[in-house]
Amino acid sequence: MILEIESVKPQGIIFNDDFNIHEENDIVEIDRISYAAGVKDTNKVIKVDEIYLYYVNIDSEQGIDYRVYTDTPSLQLMFNLCANFLFAMEKGTTPDINFQFNQHNIICFPRLNSYSSWAPGNNQEYIEIILPLAFFRKYIPLQKVFNHFHSQLEREQIATLSQYNMPVTPAMRNILQEIIHNQRTGSYKKMLIEARIIELLMLQLEQYEMLSQNPVCTGLRKSEIDRMHEAKDIILHNLTNPCSLIDLAHQIGTNEFNLKKSFKKVFGTTVFGYLNQVKMEEARKLLLSQEHNVNQVAAMMGYNDATNFSAAFKKHFGILPSKLR
Structure with a gap:
């Protein structure tokens, strides 16, 4: 999988201009701080085989527009820890998704551009984990509540797990922080990241099932x-x-x-x-x-x-x- 991330407005925020040259490595980690027109963007990108994770912490006096592109169908685990932004696909493909403070969701999309527009603000934090569909299919449950998402995955259609973004729990936050600040190296670092991503995915799916099957909520x-x-x-x-x-x-x-x-x-x-x-x-x-x-x-x-x-x-x-x- 090739991952490209760039800022459209303002230009100059760098994520991974040299990231994909490391394709031969099992795990790669790149940290950067970029400055552009009143924006300070602290970001980290981690690659573990075909799994990508990127973390951003933004201080911005103006709005920011990002473009994200992958060359193969993939899945995004999106965690808005402290930000306010709008997530959109290419025009006319699906409604925009407004992510507010402390919300998460899972989005499946084919090989196309996606965009996010951020409001001005300080200490805005966001983490996204991009998985190949094969990885996700291995773990998604077969319960009826996931049937619609299953069918969209098989057709490689744009889909969101939950119609409404769900609340990020303290347990999810702790796992995300452990991944980002993981001090292990080599194979042990890779094992921990993969294990924590599976645990994180379990918590997301479990929460969605609980909220969907609750008779009062439905x-x-x-x-x-x-x-x-x-x-x-x-x-x-x-x-x-x-x-x-x-x-x-x-x-x-x-x-x-x-x-x-x-x-x-x-x-x-x-x-x-x-x-x-x-x-x-x-x-x-x-x-x-x-x-x-x-x-x-x-x-x-x-x-x-x-x-x-x-x-x-x-x-x-x-x-x-x-x-x-």
Whole structure:
């Protein structure tokens, strides 16, 4: 498989201009930092046989457009850890997919260009794992819930596993961080990456099956699911001053009972659980900026006690905030 990644606007963000010359190697890892017109792009590309993984961390004062091309049909495991971007295929092929904070999905596409348009922002993180279809077919379950995806795979058609992007769980985050920061070398590094990708794929498929087969979730009307996404957007835009459940329910035109029940079925967590996920990610970004200490970030996230904040942070990320730097 040949992978090409380039920035269309602004030009000059380099991913892998020399990446494909390493085809003979079992595992290749390239790290880069690129600067272009108000953009700092820190990226890593890892190749393990026919598996590609790329990680980006972007600080940008303007929007960015990327193009991704593969020469063979493939599958993308997409994890938006902290960004806001639109993913699109070639015009007229399939609807655009809007990836927001803490969302993931699996997309199958034939050999064609795909594009992503990023909004301006700092500490935007995204990880994508590109698999050959043969690898994925080896592990995708045969349960009925995957039949439609199976049929599209066999026809090599553009397809998304889930109609709605699913929430990235702490377990998924931990696996992704382990892959990116893996310090092993040679065959052991290759074994760990392959094992973790299989585990990650299992968590994605397992979550999709759970959300799809839940009778309450499948019984929701599209308008109700859209309301829950509206509620999620309100949460994201009011982190420092979150509204009550009653107020949130009234803003989206429902009641508190339906909000709590439907939100959990759509996103796999409660309203306050989702709010906590977002706040922990915001806390991580603030700590990584090194402009605030742990006590200050704890206060900014609404914690009166830094010890309680540290405990919540470790539970979410598996590491104390004081060790993050």
